[in-house]
Every structure is written in C-alpha cells, then in structure tokens.
Amino acid sequence: AQTVTQSxxxxxxxxxxxxxxxxxxxxxxxxxxxxxxxxxxxRQMILVxxxxxxxxxxxxxxxxxxxxxxxxxxxxxxISDSQLGDAAMYFCAYRIMDSNYQLIWGAGTKLIIKP
Amino acid sequence: xxxxxxxxxxxxxxxxxxxxxxxxxxxxxTALYWYxxxxxxxxxxxxxxxxxxxxxxxxxxxxxxxxxRTGGSVSTLTIQRTQQEDSAVYLCASSxxxxxxxxxxxxxxxxxxxxx
Numbered sequence: 094a095q096t097v098t099q100s101x102x103x104x105x106x107x108x109x110x111x112x113x114x115x116x117x118x119x120x121x122x123x124x125x126x127x128x129x130x131x132x133x134x135x136r137q138m139i140l141v142x143x144x145x146x147x148x149x150x151x152x153x154x155x156x157x158x159x160x161x162x163x164x165x166x167x168x169x170x171x172i173s174d175s176q177l178g179d180a181a182m183y184f185c186a187y188r189i190m191d192s193n194y195q196l197i198w199g200a201g202t203k204l205i206i207k208p
Numbered sequence: 209x210x211x212x213x214x215x216x217x218x219x220x221x222x223x224x225x226x227x228x229x230x231x232x233x234x235x236x237x238t239a240l241y242w243y244x245x246x247x248x249x250x251x252x253x254x255x256x257x258x259x260x261x262x263x264x265x266x267x268x269x270x271x272x273x274x275x276x277r278t279g280g281s282v283s284t285l286t287i288q289r290t291q292q293e294d295s296a297v298y299l300c301a302s303s304x305x306x307x308x309x310x311x312x313x314x315x316x317x318x319x320x321x322x323x324x
Contacts, residue, residue: 097250126311136297138251138315184250194258194306195241195267196313198250 095120097187099199106175107207113160114170114202116185123147126188127161127168128196133181141183144168172204180206210234212316214300220322221290229285229319233302240283241313242275245297254298257283258306290323297321 096119106112118127129141144152144161151159156176160169172179182203186196213232221227233240238259243251253267257277268274272291277283287294297318304310 128312130315136299136318136320138299138301138318140312140314143312186251188311194239194256194311195253195264196243196251198252200248200250 095122095187095189095197097185097197097199099183099185099202101202102200103203103205105205105207106172108175108177110175111171111173112175112204114172114183114185114204116168116170116199118166118168118185118187118197120166120187120189122189124189127159128186128188129157129159129168129170130184130186131179131181132184132201138184142170175206177206177208180204212300212302212314214298214316214319216319217317218320218322220324222324223292224289226286226288227290227321229287229298229300229321231283231285231300231302231316233281233283233300234314235281237302237304237314238280239303239306239313240277241301241303242283242285243299243301244269245299245318247296251299254285287321290321292323295321295323 185199240257242254256264299318301313
C-alpha cells in the first residue's frame with residue numbers, strides 16, 4: 094500500500110530563518126510525482142512545489158526547495174528566509190505517474206512563524 | 209485566469225437532509241477531483257472525472273454519496289441523508305490532464321459542511 098508520512102505535526106521557526114519539513118513515503122513504483130501543498134487558514138490548497146521521481150535534480154521555487162532522496166523515499170521541504178505569510182498547514186502528496194491519478198496525502202505539518 | 213471555484217463556502221444542514229456541493233473547474237481542465245478533509249486530517253480521495261470517461265468512484269464512502277459532471281465542466285457532489293460523520297471540508301481540484309506535466313491539481317477553496 095502506498096502511504097505518505099509527515100512525522101512533524103507542528104513546527105515553528107523564527108521569521109527570516111530556515112525550516113525543513115519532513116516527508117517520507119512508501120511505494121514499490123519507480124515513476125511517480127511528489128508534491129508539497131500549502132493550506133493557509135483560508136482553506137485554499139496551494140501548490141508549493143512538485144518533483145518528478147525520474148529527475149535527479151531537486152526542484153526549487155524561489156525560497157522553497159526540496160531534498161529528494163529516492164532511495165530513502167524521502168521528500169523534505171526547505172523554506173528559506175521564512176516569512177509571516179508562510180504560516181500554514183503543509184501537506185506532502187504522492188501520485189503514481191502512469192495511473193492511479195488520485196493524490197495520496199500525508200497528515201500535514203502545521204508551520205508557525207514567530208515574528 | 210479564474211481558479212477553481214466552489215459553492216457554497218459553508219453549509220449547515222440537519223441530519224437526514226440532502227446537500228449538493230458545486231465545483232467550477234478551471235476552464236480547459238479535463239480532469240476533476242473531489243476530496244474530503246476531516247478536521248486535522250489529510251485529504252481523502254472521493255471521485256475523479258476525466259474527459260468523457262466513466263468516473264472513478266472508488267473513493268466514495270457509501271452509496272449516499274454521488275457526483276456528476278455535466279458537459280465536461282461543472283461538477284456537483286450530492287450527499288443524501290446526511291450524517292454527522294459527513295461533517296468535513298469538501299475540496300474540488302482540477303488539472304489539465306493526468307500526465308506529461310499537466311497532472312498538477314489546482315484546488316478550490318472548499319465547502320465546509322456541518323451536519324447537526
């Protein structure tokens with residue numbers, strides 16, 4: 094069975110500092126997609142970053158970057174220069190590339206930014 | 209352009225009543241998904257539509273839940289004879305396709321359903 098685990102229910106970081114959110118997954122597939130979504134109190138689920146498993150290069154989007162370790166089945170999110178607007182729930186999600194189009198989700202990590 | 213929209217934003221209903229939740233996907237997106245998010249939890253897949261293909265209903269929790277997508281665009285999720293355990297946020301997402309860089313799902317703001 095495919096599962097996604099986010100072991101940190103809550104994380105806090107000082108504004109302008111760097112924080113890393115962890116995500117591990119379990120799969121027997123070799124090709125798949127991985128995503129980080131952000132959900133602020135407004136409920137809108139917003140895509141932060143995506144990674145294709147066949148790409149060795151870690152995805153980067155401005156202050157957001159991932160550390161993708163395929164052999165370890167790890168997909169952590171690093172947020173640099175944290176801002177107050179980064180406060181939200183962060184969800185890691187997984188999807189097989191060729192089928193099973195539904196996303197499998199972790200339980201989320203609540204990120205608190207301290208001013 | 210406009211994102212995914214959902215209505216109503218909030219819905220309070222009495223146990224046993226039927227409710228309809230609406231989703232307007234991004235124009236041109238062929239795939240549409242419904243998820244349920246219970247308090248403090250991740251998302252649970254409910255149903256998926258892709259173009260004119262038969263929907264994948266494998267995630268629907270019971271036969272009280274149904275969904276349709278008219279004209280390949282707007283979708284309605286219907287919950288009949290609502291129960292208190294149906295209380296959750298119902299999220300809709302759409303994507304251009306299901307592979308080849310088009311698979312990223314874009315979400316609406318959700319409908320918060322409270323069954324009293």
